[in-house]
Amino acid sequence: MRLTSFTDYGLRMLMRMASAPDRAFSTAELAAEFGLSRNHLSKIMQRLARAGIVATRRGGGGGAVLAKPAVELRLGELVAVLEEGQPLVECFGADAGLCSLDGRCRLKARLRAAEHAFLRDLDRSTLADIALSAPTAAA
Amino acid sequence: MRLTSFTDYGLRMLMRMASAPDRAFSTAELAAEFGLSRNHLSKIMQRLARAGIVATRRGGGGGAVLAKPAVELRLGELVAVLEEGQPLVECFGADAGLCSLDGRCRLKARLRAAEHAFLRDLDRSTLADIALSAPTAAA
């Protein structure tokens, strides 16, 4: 059971942004702070922007800001967006028809329910609950 | 959020075995039935055997049998065994010390709790609930 680093990094970016909700963060700044590739973080930011979680602005002085207050962003929702398109098991994917147990398989329903339980549990917290307490003093 | 095919196949093998609890299944037979490599299934079977979920016997007429009745095997337990060693996110792994958010990161605790919720939800069912109903008539 594994989340992608895509999700991992996405959450970290959000945690950082939640620690200073007033200003905009450029992907370049976040990349430097975390020691990661700007391009990669851009992809993640794009996904977050399309889902309406952050608002981005181009041009000088631009960057990304949380689209809503951190208390309104539930963790399950965030993880669901970041993990979108990631099938829990292979037979949840696009070519699901070729499962040799098709029809008789009662496992899939159970796994889906459990995945839901996972996200629901995360939904008990919001981004505000995990925002970075001390705003990373040049660490 | 993804489970390994290791887990996927492991569950299928158990589902099949639960459909005929009296006889032993060789990995060769299961491999043929699922169209997978015998060697791969062997690895999975070994893990299940070491965890005490199945009992194996070598030699002619040997194979694997469920070590307990299917109603006593909870799904969360099975998944936990099969997914053992798989970190939910990178910083859960062996070299966790190098997380740039170390100490201030309240995310890890939340993820662990959610993972637990996932397994607990699966624990509401047993292998008996998902055993193959019709014992795969030469399909």
Added chain:
DNA sequence: ACGAAAGAGTATTTACAATACCTATTAGCA
């Protein structure tokens, strides 16, 4: 003793996440 089966270590392949690169496009500012 012979063959059938699991056990176990190692090597190889392969799929896909992760990363990099490149070219728009858009917005602010002088």
Added chain:
DNA sequence: TGCTAATAGGTATTGTAAATACTCTTTCGT
């Protein structure tokens, strides 16, 4: 009205770990 800083987004490449294969050993039944 350029110039520059930033996102947007496509494509190509890399790296790594899962998935698979191979080989040998051990154990058991007949």
